[in-house]
Amino acid sequence: MAKYDKADIERRMKGAVESLKGDLGGLRTGRANTSLLDPVVVEVYGAMMPLNQIATVSAPEPRMLSVQVWDKSNLTAVEKGIAKANLGLNPMIDGQTLRLPLPDLTEERRKELAKLAGNYAEQAKIAIRNVRRDGMEALKEDEKKKEISEDERKRSEDDVQKLTDKYVAEADAAAQAKEKEILSQ
Structure with missing residues (x-):
């Protein structure tokens, strides 16, 4: 001992x-919090990577998250990764950015x-x-x-x-x- x-x-x-x-x-409240996307992993370049290694996550509005993907070719992979994480978020593609409006709880x-x-x-x-x-x-x-x-x-x-x-x-x-x-x- x-x-x-x-x-x-x-x-x-x-x-x-x-x-x-x-x-x-990591618990979702009514407000946008970038840590909400911490558990998201995305399949890119033949490997699983955390979202924060391939994109910048921000909360530009109280009820909206924004994911700025660095490599445009990964945009659909990031969208799929967010959907697979089962967070109840529906990404909308806006150029090289994904917008994630937070639904009411x-x-x-x-x-x-x-x-x-x-x-x-x-x-x-x-x-x-x-x-x-x-x-x-x-x-x-x-x-x-x-x-x-x-x-x-x-x-x-x-x-x-x-x-x-x-x-x-x-x-x-x-x-x-x-x-x-x-x-x-």
Whole structure:
């Protein structure tokens, strides 16, 4: 078992929250967000490539995404890739650019997305609690090996719990903000 390392525990907990924020960023709200197209891969030059490696994605209007394809010969491949990603978007070709108007979200779809945001937050909190458990086990192991005293172990356990509480609260706040954004459009 590894020795207790507070910095490593904090880094791992922070990583779980950052991952959650990335997941939440990909959830579609009523507003155009370029991260919506992050999962799109396109078959070009005989290989599968992420959209951001063959085009520039922007949000020129609140309810519109624009995809500027660098090589015009890839335009239909990009259109197919976006359709295959099953995002509910219908690309319209405009010269060398694809325009993607965002349809209105139904009330039912908003509730599904809000629930999904809650599930993402729960996964992040589970990851944070797993890091907490690892830290607590490392402290008990260190005490057993007589590397730290019982008082040091208890103080460090309090530190680990404070970190856990801090990052669980961050995860909850991020999810609540996203749920509010989804439901209030």
